[in-house]
């Protein structure tokens with residue numbers, strides 16, 4: 701079974717079409733994908749997000765709505781992944797920006813032994829014709845450079861289309877602290893530290909109007925979150941002081957486990 705987590709904040713406008721497209725896609729590829737269920741994670745939406753999600757529930761594509769008390773996309777994805785119990789889980793955005801054709805390829809890679817398969821708009825085969833305005837693109841380029849240092853080998857950390865081996869992601873996502881838009885970076889750091897094999901696949905990506913990411917409001921916060929992820933990583937990388945007397949030994953802090961990936 702595949703469970704799809706969709707974080708949703710005030711998505712009454714964009715979610716119905718995404719769920720409709722998903723239902724059609726799953727029906728057409730049932731032979732490959734098998735049983736699929738959607739978990740919409742809503743927190744503090746002030747519109748009819750939960751109602752439109754429940755209205756899309758059908759036997760062809762069951763849709764459940766979960767509430768998450770903590771705000772933010774990262775917090776919602778974390779709650780959805782922790783609530784999952786399928787062998788394969790993924791998350792995707794309510795805007796339907798990433799073409800669903802990539803689902804079968806992600807599914808195939810997982811079956812062939814990948815632990816994590818992520819959509820990437822940076823690969824040669826991807827199609828991302830309509831991109832953001834110039835200011836946002838410049839900010840995104842700076843962000844990519846910094847994120848790339850934390851997650852070496854991953855060209856696009858931010859695409860809202862990521863597939864996981866369920867047991868593995870459930871094991872690490874509880875450690876994730878980032879509640880906002882930089883959570884992908886922390887999740888990938890945690891997965892790399894756990895020894896996960898991460899593969900990127902090209903996607904078709906279209907800019908869908910109505911983004912919940914407002915650069916002026918969320919941009920600085922995303923960079924601050926990156927700094928916090930980097931700091932926690934470094935703090936954990938510091939050598940452990942040698943030879944503490946056994947009687948006074950202090951337990952190691954529970955933080956990001958690190959495997960020397962950066």
Ligand SMILES: Nc1nc2c(ncn2[C@@H]2O[C@H](COP(=O)(O)OP(=O)(O)OP(=O)(O)O)[C@@H](O)[C@H]2O)c(=O)[nH]1
Pocket residue numbers: 706707708709710711741742743771772773776792793794795797860881908910911912913
């Ligand atoms: N539950 C929840 N979902 C959120 C929150 N903020 C964003 N989301 C969801 O996160 C997903 C991605 O948001 P988008 O608005 O597509 O923004 P983005 O993909 O980062 O940026 P674009 O490239 O402009 O699409 C959507 O499904 C949003 O509804 C939040 O605070 N809570």
Ligand SMILES: [Mg+2]
Pocket residue numbers: 793795797860911
């Ligand atoms: Mg989006």
